[in-house]
Amino acid sequence: MSLIGKRVKDIPAGACYRSGSRIICKPEEDKFVDLEQLPFPDFDDFVSSYRSHAFKSPINLSMEVGRGCWWGKCAFCGFNSLCKDYRLISDRRFVETIEYLAQRHNILNFQFVDNIAPPRIDKLAKAIAASPYDFKWMISLRANTPPAVIQLLAKAGAKHLFFGIESFSTSVLTRMKKGTTLLDNILSLKEAHRVGIHTPYFLLTQFPGETKTEVRRTKEVNRLIPHLNMLSLESPFYVNYGCPTQQEPHRYGLEHVSPSPFYTWLLPKEYRFSPTYLWDYSPKSRRKPLIAPLQDPTLHEAKLEILDRGPTSSVVVDTRWTSLEYTISQQERDVLIACDTPKSLEELGCSNTMLKLLMKKKLIPKSIILDGNLL
Numbered sequence: 025m026s027l028i029g030k031r032v033k034d035i036p037a038g039a040c041y042r043s044g045s046r047i048i049c050k051p052e053e054d055k056f057v058d059l060e061q062l063p064f065p066d067f068d069d070f071v072s073s074y075r076s077h078a079f080k081s082p083i084n085l086s087m088e089v090g091r092g093c094w095w096g097k098c099a100f101c102g103f104n105s106l107c108k109d110y111r112l113i114s115d116r117r118f119v120e121t122i123e124y125l126a127q128r129h130n131i132l133n134f135q136f137v138d139n140i141a142p143p144r145i146d147k148l149a150k151a152i153a154a155s156p157y158d159f160k161w162m163i164s165l166r167a168n169t170p171p172a173v174i175q176l177l178a179k180a181g182a183k184h185l186f187f188g189i190e191s192f193s194t195s196v197l198t199r200m201k202k203g204t205t206l207l208d209n210i211l212s213l214k215e216a217h218r219v220g221i222h223t224p225y226f227l228l229t230q231f232p233g234e235t236k237t238e239v240r241r242t243k244e245v246n247r248l249i250p251h252l253n254m255l256s257l258e259s260p261f262y263v264n265y266g267c268p269t270q271q272e273p274h275r276y277g278l279e280h281v282s283p284s285p286f287y288t289w290l291l292p293k294e295y296r297f298s299p300t301y302l303w304d305y306s307p308k309s310r311r312k313p314l315i316a317p318l319q320d321p322t323l324h325e326a327k328l329e330i331l332d333r334g335p336t337s338s339v340v341v342d343t344r345w346t347s348l349e350y351t352i353s354q355q356e357r358d359v360l361i362a363c364d365t366p367k368s369l370e371e372l373g374c375s376n377t378m379l380k381l382l383m384k385k386k387l388i389p390k391s392i393i394l395d396g397n398l399l
């Protein structure tokens with residue numbers, strides 16, 4: 025709804041407007057909106073405006089299942105710093121809402137723009153799958169989502185999942201308080217890829233204290249998985265208002281944490297320490313990209329798969345970098361198939377010579393074995 029030229033009488037809590045030379049703010053209310061009681065969202069203006077332009081990409085409607093973040097621990101995260109409490113709409117009401125929008129606008133594509141998928145995304149996926157509409161949607165979720173849940177999401181129409189990957193070094197993930205490991209990251213990407221879901225992801229580099237070995241680990245693993253990697257983007261670490269690194273900088277070895285200097289140009293002095301989003305700190309990050317830019321993923325399809333050619337003959341097709349084919353023995357095949365789910369070395373029960381051979385062919389990544397697990 026455009027407010028241009030209209031008199032503003034009532035504005036929502038937390039919003040500000042200008043009246044002549046005065047800025048008038050309506051203070052935040054301390055209570056949350058009950059998402060269950062909200063009316064269906066009104067996308068009429070957006071849809072008609074979008075359709076009046078010749079955009080090539082199909083229209084997507086943005087919806088939220090919940091607000092805030094139920095995990096709420098990641099050390100770098102400044103999302104919801106002022107209202108972290110998590111609240112969500114019921115599965116029934118959510119599906120009713122997207123069905124209403126589908127019917128009203130003849131649109132089936134949705135972006136669920138939650139900070140993080142609800143803890144029982146499996147229940148929501150079942151409710152979406154039970155709808156007569158063939159929805160296609162995306163959502164962000166934690167990388168330790170079990171494979172069975174990722175399969176449910178695929179059945180319910182998930183086409184893109186943004187996993188909170190951040191790093192391929194378990195020690196960095198632990199310091200970030202992500203609650204995930206390198207193995208979780210690989211397994212979630214792998215399962216999503218297997219069921220046909222695209223998974224672009226971010227790597228958050230230069231987290232305070234990240235060592236050269238940890239950086240090498242992330243680079244190395246990222247380089248080994250172009251077949252699981254639709255698009256990886258790198259974002260250097262920043263301090264945002266409200267994130268744990270801003271609230272307790274000394275725990276992360278940071279000093280002189282203060283709002284970025286450009287705020288002195290933007291805000292009167294009394295507001296400079298109120299929620300300004302970007303903060304400076306020392307020691308400064310290197311601001312140097314660590315991840316080599318990916319080749320255009322459409323140029324060649326990166327694959328790593330076993331093809332059986334007869335009862336005793338198998339090959340590995342490896343097009344991750346160039347096109348390679350390895351003939352493998354039945355024993356090697358059995359080890360690789362067994363490695364499809366995580367196993368300890370004892371469970372795998374294969375010789376060190378065999379493992380070294382598979383590592384040499386880069387069919388088993390050394391870095392992942394060093395974490396105490398096999399991919």
Ligand code: SF4
Nearest residue numbers: 093096097098101139
């Ligand atoms: S990064 Fe995601 S999971 Fe972590 S606290 Fe922020 S919103 Fe929650």
